[in-house]
Amino acid sequence: MTLSSMSFVLSEMSTAAVEASEVLYGGLAADVRLLVDVAIRTRVDAERVAAARDLVRQAEQILAEDASPEAAGIHFNTEGRSWNWGNAVVGVRNAIAPPVVLRWVDDRTVRSEVDLGAAYEGPPGCVHGGVSALLLDHLMGECGSAAHTRLIVTGSLTLRYLRPLPLGRIHMQAQISREDDRKVTVTAHLGSDDHGDKPAVEATGLFIVPRWAREGAVSGSLD
């Protein structure tokens, strides 16, 4: 499989229709997120588990009555709006995604805060080291795209784990630290209020502008 600008689908959906759809299906995903969390923590007996499973399967059947066989992909419209509803980090329709909401400080710096519950655990009571990698990879990819003015792919990513990160409110930041022709270097860190200013994880990423994407910018980074 080769990625190209063809992988990004031009849609006739208006921005207003996109936003209405995000409210409708995003609300569903929000409910499913709560279910994912309580399914880990529940201690109810077998009879009640069976009753809950029956309801979950009924819901699944209703939703499967008309469903795309494909993953969500990345779409954009002529108004410059793009959407990647299934994305594992920011997808509003994806219950695996917290979802992360990005806050652009300027066109070279992006921040985010997110609450991570029981579903993101690795060490006891702590965020999985790989989840920190997942979030930072995404944040850094978005950052490297310079507010979606160019398309990039991840070349390499180095993570340094400095201290355990308790589950709960996490904050993170990424900034472009160097640009050299088709190579963009992004640095980032992630931590919790428990540690004050000390990050739990630091990262450096090298991102590449693919040759085919060098001329025309597509809204949305590849991550």
Place this chain on the structure above:
Amino acid sequence: MTLSSMSFVLSEMSTAAVEASEVLYGGLAADVRLLVDVAIRTRVDAERVAAARDLVRQAEQILAEDASPEAAGIHFNTEGRSWNWGNAVVGVRNAIAPPVVLRWVDDRTVRSEVDLGAAYEGPPGCVHGGVSALLLDHLMGECGSAAHTRLIVTGSLTLRYLRPLPLGRIHMQAQISREDDRKVTVTAHLGSDDHGDKPAVEATGLFIVPRWAREGAVSGSLD
């Protein structure tokens, strides 16, 4: 928060009871995984979304009738069985986890195959680069624990992204490449059958045996 051997909870649960519990609550999580997937792909109308949300909320309420306020943590019993049901990669009760099942080739090499669907998407139709990082971090951490004979934490992790990885069947392998006092170096790769032997992502990780864990081994790595 500091991790220590105290973070791992000795349980009185027998291995047979642990396995029965995994069947019960693992079945629930399997149903929730299908729901996560179809919630991304569904195209049903607002009325049917509302009906599905009502069922999901009913299921959530049943499960919340008796639920721990805590994340799942890592437990072990006197029979040497350990379980981390909420783990973001291998947790059988966690619908975010595919879940990955590890296959030990020998005590220095571990492999796994996993099917990744719409919920793990990054670039259109492809596995999110951060999901590859999540899976490799976990696999490498387990590998570095030398089949759970020592407890380790991730020091650093470097990932090299070589080519896009389509959603679908993924295979991965990690092996210990060096051991030096409290430092363990693990290398790994991940790919799909589409690429034959060519990996999509290569990784090198440096794992550390914490001073407090040097003397007594605890079953289960920190990742």
